[in-house]
Amino acid sequence: MYMIDRVGVVGLGYVGLPLACALASKLFKVIGLDTDLEKIELIKKGETPVYEEGLQELLKKVLEEGSLKLTSSYREMIEESDACFVCVGTPSNPDGSVDLRYVKETVEMISESLRWVDKYFLLIIRSTIPPGTTSNLIKSILEEKSGKKPRQYGLCFNPEFLREGRALHDIFNPDRIIIGAIDEKSKELLLDIYKRFHGESMPPVLITNPTNAELIKYASNVFLATKISFINMISQLCQRLPNADVKVVAEGIGMDKRIGREFLDAGLGWGGSCFPKDVKAFLKFGEEMGLCFKLVESIIEINESQIENAVKLAKELVGNLNGKKISILGLAFKPGTDDVRESRAIRLIEEFLKYGVEIKAHDPKALEKAKKILGNRVNYCKTVEECLTGSDLCILATEWPEYKKLNQETLKRHMRIPALLDCRRLYDPEEFREIKFAAIGLGPKEVRGP
Template identity: 70%
Template sequence: MHLERVAVVGLGYVGLSLSCALASKGFKVIGLDKDYEKVRMIEKGLTPIYEEGLDKVLGEVLDNGNLKLTQSYEEMINWTDICFICVGTPSRPDGSIDLSYVEDASRMIGKCLRNKKKYYLVVVRSTIPPGTTVNVVKKVIEEESGKRLTDYGLCFNPEFLREGKALQDIFNPDRIVIGCLDETSGEALLDFYKSFHGDNVPPVLVTTPTNAELIKYANNAFLAMKISFINMISQLCQNLPGADVKVVAEGIGMDKRIGREFLDAGLGWGGSCFPKDTIGLLKFGESIGVRLPILEATIEVNDSQISNAIALAEKLVGGVYGKNIAVLGLAFKPGTDDVRESRSIRLVEKLIERGARVRVHDPKA
């Protein structure tokens, strides 16, 4: 099955990076976003986000015609063979996940599929709670389209991108996880990735959508836990003469079972994924009667890091009131302009509350 014309719904960090990567490999891509100003900006070759190398690739795929943009679902579905849903799944005030954007996209896709004669594959990339592909996306698409699974395909295919290295992770992923409801859907998406990666197809895990959805959440929760663990150890080191958390992390990371990545002590984890996904998984557990105490502790340690940093500063300089303090870095991590859930911004706010005079600098944010 040749799926050469690709639709991408949602042109944020995940969707725009995917669109440009696919178009750079020769696929014909049409991207859709509800934000008119964002679409106009991208059409001019301007990226609404900072991602290393993305502006260059965007310019190339616009120039050669492999990427075009629209705000019409009908045009998008009629023109393509496969659609990736990459819309946002923000947190509600209680920490549970708002699926309204996923539902809206599924509804519009379903309406447009009603008159589509050719087999069409829908792939969800947005991070969604376990069971959503089956109980929400499939249900909405079939209600709107009048089709059943044999008439169209549906997969959940989580992304594992690192902000700042998104293109690198799309071209050279550690693995591909495909959660499919039927064999035809799974084989169609696997063939698509074989076409994209050529001779360098990474390890592939084909499973159910529910397993794939949980893999994504568990993956992010585990990485957040590693960061909170080393931050907990850093508290020991700060109160233990002669101890250096960097050396301890190096020694731990030399164990192949653990690895060195995500063992850097600091203000804690932020960004658009870890805070949302850890609390989202916690809330999902509550919804099915399962408590996740290790995840609770992971969040608790992270929440304490800013207070710990200020306490250390006060200990070193005798209080921060009236002090001139520089904060280097405002994004949630280096190499990006993303300030969502930035720990640095929270630190600055707390320092100002305590009467410090704060100056900040970030080369990207």
């Protein structure tokens, strides 16, 4: 069996661009495709359209080495590769189901281009899609549009488990690789790509069919969202218990190896590009299968209630919100990225605006993308000090490392009324004893201040 050395990546966003750069850094000849011509020109200059730690440096390196080429032509991509990773978006429809139009359009374009080349080609789907989509919809489009018979092409569903902000780390150091292949040859070729990519550090691999692989992706994200909602439920209880602290409780729970400490951080809830849409899609898929997932409904309800919880804590600190100035630190849905899709910070801001609050906001990376959502309803600040000046309340919404150095002296110096609401449990309450302070998951005896 021959080896695949030339690889295409379609969709150069938060998932596709890090993958393309990583593959190119491991001596694969990679051709990255995106239909956004401005994005292609930007990447050709060595600039990344998304912020991801270490990505711009790696991009410049592979461009200089000539191992990464960029195009907007499917025909060119097919001619210069023998396998292709599809990394296009799968947003939500209004009813929560998955909008597959970008996946369908991509597979159609690839398939039509394959009709004109006489070679075996391996198609690898990385986009998150409902169970059964690869074996049914994608396979039928591929055969119909390309004219190829099953043995003339390969097809796998190969889910990604990347954390934005740590995407490159997760590509080079994955916990596991899941390969859902339609046949033996597809499996062997994709497995060989990973063996050469990882070498001696090859992670555990699970080989299965595409439907199982698709379900593994959804089940993983729903389970992680469940852990977050669970600890946020506990945090709401802690807030009513004198001297209780969810951070300590989470530590104790996480010491149990069966549970683990990860994803047990109380806060504003889960957001971002994956969990919200995948949880809703899983719930909708269950409905289509004739099932009612009460657990999934509950984790969504708990997640939404954390915004109400934060507003309640803000009222306890400063009273009537109308006319108050509130500083929001952090707009990205998590630190390490500029992604503001389904950001809980932005969701919180939108809730505060209903109360007639004046919002000042700061973020190290996400200001420009936040402006596209919030527009001129918010004052955007270039520094933390500017953001704090004249405010009645400071809210930590995204736990960027830069905010860790914030102290009560800084708050007293810049704010009209020094008050801090820690929505990510970044701070030690003992270090803010001289000002009004509250935090998610902290019991009433621990809410201190003059």
